[in-house]
Structures are given as structure tokens and as C-alpha cells.
Amino acid sequence: MTTSDFTLIMAPLQGFTDVTFRNVYAGHFSGMNEALAPFIATMGHERINPARIRDVDLKDNQLLPVTPQILGNSAQDILFLARHLAGMGHALVNWNLGCPHSKIAKKKRGSGLLMFPEIIDSLLEALVSQMPVPLSVKIRLGRKDKAEIHDLIRVLNRYPLDHVILHPRTGIQMYRGTADQDAFEAAMQASIHPFVYNGDITDTAAFSTVRRRFPGIRRFMIGRGILANPFLPEEIRGISTDPVRRLTRLRAFHDDLMTAYAGRFSGPGHLIGRMKGFWHYLGHCFRDHPKPVKKILRSPSLEAYCAHVAELFDTSELFCPDS
Numbered sequence: 107m108t109t110s111d112f113t114l115i116m117a118p119l120q121g122f123t124d125v126t127f128r129n130v131y132a133g134h135f136s137g138m139n140e141a142l143a144p145f146i147a148t149m150g151h152e153r154i155n156p157a158r159i160r161d162v163d164l165k166d167n168q169l170l171p172v173t174p175q176i177l178g179n180s181a182q183d184i185l186f187l188a189r190h191l192a193g194m195g196h197a198l199v200n201w202n203l204g205c206p207h208s209k210i211a212k213k214k215r216g217s218g219l220l221m222f223p224e225i226i227d228s229l230l231e232a233l234v235s236q237m238p239v240p241l242s243v244k245i246r247l248g249r250k251d252k253a254e255i256h257d258l259i260r261v262l263n264r265y266p267l268d269h270v271i272l273h274p275r276t277g278i279q280m281y282r283g284t285a286d287q288d289a290f291e292a293a294m295q296a297s298i299h300p301f302v303y304n305g306d307i308t309d310t311a312a313f314s315t316v317r318r319r320f321p322g323i324r325r326f327m328i329g330r331g332i333l334a335n336p337f338l339p340e341e342i343r344g345i346s347t348d349p350v351r352r353l354t355r356l357r358a359f360h361d362d363l364m365t366a367y368a369g370r371f372s373g374p375g376h377l378i379g380r381m382k383g384f385w386h387y388l389g390h391c392f393r394d395h396p397k398p399v400k401k402i403l404r405s406p407s408l409e410a411y412c413a414h415v416a417e418l419f420d421t422s423e424l425f426c427p428d429s
């Protein structure tokens with residue numbers, strides 16, 4: 107296996123992988139080739155949320171090429187947003203058919219549409235002939251049952267999609283259990299479209315397993331794995347950093363991320379809220395992490411947060427791939 111015959115895509119993680127994160131990440135780590143942005147929900151009545159649109163402004167996304175993602179269930183609204191995104195210069199848009207959250211799914215958005223292949227069929231029918239740019243979809247195996255994937259693939263096969271990204275869990279499963287690689291394989295074999303693999307690539311061993319299992323797949327999407335170990339794409343590509351330098355690099359990444367968010371958020375509450383979110387994942391990089399990371403997560407003020415983060419970086423060691 108050479109290091110350049112596959113593409114690594116940063117998964118959309120709403121509340122994490124926004125433009126600020128993507129840029130700071132790409133400034134500190136290599137190995138990731140592109141990103142799919144967290145979803146932009148359609149608003150109806152030809153309205154657009156400027157803050158959400160700014161996230162995919164091409165001039166701010168030069169370090170890591172980004173594809174925008176749309177969450178919606180009205181062909182008219184999806185087309186309106188797709189045309190706006192194409193007008194901004196995007197050459198591809200993705201439709202979110204996987205979001206598992208019940209508040210969204212109940213409104214027949216995200217994975218809530220997967221139980222209704224006939225609705226997806228009529229939406230695609232209305233969309234594909236009028237899309238200003240090619241469309242890809244990001245799906246799960248179904249909303250409630252893995253078997254829903256069969257009808258879904260039959261519907262998708264009727265339309266010229268750029269590719270299909272499959273995270274092989276059901277919607278109601280959320281993130282429980284493991285990604286079902288047998289179901290992924292069956293869906294891929296039944297599909298006429300190129301597939302992107304997504305789900306549970308958390309270390310090099312997990313990557314090698316999916317790589318071996320699906321030799322025809324060239325594009326892999328990684329989400330939580332890079333939040334928990336930002337070095338993962340470099341490790342997958344065989345780029346190694348010695349343990350001391352890893353700690354210094356991680357600290358510099360954290361500090362730049364915090365500075366970037368400090369310039370974006372209005373109060374310290376927002377800032378520490380956002381940074382604590384990362385620690386739910388990033389804490390796993392550290393040996394003996396539970397106690398010091400708990401202190402970070404419980405920090406009542408920015409001062410306490412900074413002190414606890416400094417203490418962790420000053421006194422802890424990182425897990426290393428070969429340790």
C-alpha cells in the first residue's frame with residue numbers, strides 16, 4: 107500500500123469541525139485531504155443563514171478543500187440552497203440523509219427520511235435534473251432497521267449521484283455498537299455509485315482493516331477519530347513524530363484553536379463551552395487521562411480552564427501509536 111492512493115476526508119461534526127477548526131487543524135497536521143462541512147439546514151421562503159453560509163466561504167477554506175452539506179426535505183429549498191452554494195463557487199454539494207437526532211428525524215430530515223424511500227425517490231427526481239452542480243449523499247443503513255438500505259440503494263441507483271458516503275449504522279442506533287462492515291459491503295455491491303467508507307476509523311489498525319476488507323474503496327471519511335487523536339491521518343500515512351514533539355505539537359494546536367475561537371465567540375462562557383467539547387474526545391490521547399481531564403471539564407472559569415489545561419500538558423504523557 108502506498109500512502110497516496112487513497113483520500114482521507116474529514117467528516118462533518120456539527121459543533122466541532124467548522125471552518126475555524128478545519129483551518130487550525132490543517133495548519134498543524136497533515137494527512138487529511140479534504141473535508142465535508144457540517145450541515146446547513148434549509149430554511150424555506152428562500153432564506154439563508156449567513157453564519158452557516160460563511161462556514162463554507164471558499165476564500166476562508168483554502169487549507170482544506172471543503173464540500174458543503176445540505177439538510178432538508180423540500181426539493182425547492184434544497185435547490186435554492188444548492189444554487190446559492192454553486193454561486194459561491196462550490197463544484198459539488200452533499201445531501202444529509204443520515205443525521206440520527208430524533209428532533210431532526212421526526213421532521214423527516216436526515217435519517218428520518220430513510221424509512222421513506224418513495225419520498226427520497228420523488229425528491230431526487232425533482233432535484234437531479236435541476237441541480238447546478240453534482241450531488242452526493244451521506245446515508246446510514248436505515249432509520250430503524252438495517253434492511254431499509256436495500257430499498258434505499260434501489261432508489262439511489264436510479265439517479266446520477268457523484269458518490270455515496272455510508273456510515274453503516276442505523277439512525278436509532280446513534281453511535282452505539284459498531285459500524286456494520288458486512289452491511290456496508292452488501293450495500294456497496296448493490297450500488298452503481300462509488301462509495302466512501304465512514305465509521306469507527308479510530309486508529310491505524312481500524313483503518314487497515316477497512317482498507318483490506320474493501321480494496322476497491324479509495325475514499326475514507328474520519329470523524330471522531332481525529333478529535334480523539336489529531337495525529338491519526340499522519341499515522342495512517344506512516345508519518346511519525348517522536349513522543350515529546352507530539353505533546354508540543356498538540357499543545358500548540360490546542361492553543362491556536364483556543365485563540366481562534368476567542369476571536370470568534372463573544373464571551374468566555376461560549377469559548378470554554380466550545381473548548382470543553384473537544385476535551386470529551388481529546389482527553390483520550392493522554393495516558394491516565396480521567397482525573398486531569400475531569401478537572402478541565404469542570405472548570406468554572408476561563409482562568410481555571412487554562413490552568414487545568416496547562417497542568418495536563420505539563421505533567422501528562424500522550425499515548426503513542428507504538429506504545
Ligand SMILES: Cc1cc2nc3c(=O)[nH]c(=O)nc-3n(C[C@H](O)[C@H](O)[C@H](O)COP(=O)(O)O)c2cc1C
Nearest residue numbers: 117118119120144145244273305306307328329330
Ligand atoms: C458531534 C457530531 C456531529 C455530527 N454532525 C454531522 C453533520 O453535520 N453532518 C453529517 O452528515 N454527519 C454528522 N455527524 C456524523 C459524522 O459525520 C460521522 O458520520 C460519524 O461520526 C461516524 O464517523 P466516525 O466514526 O469516523 O466518527 C456527526 C457526528 C457527531 C458525533
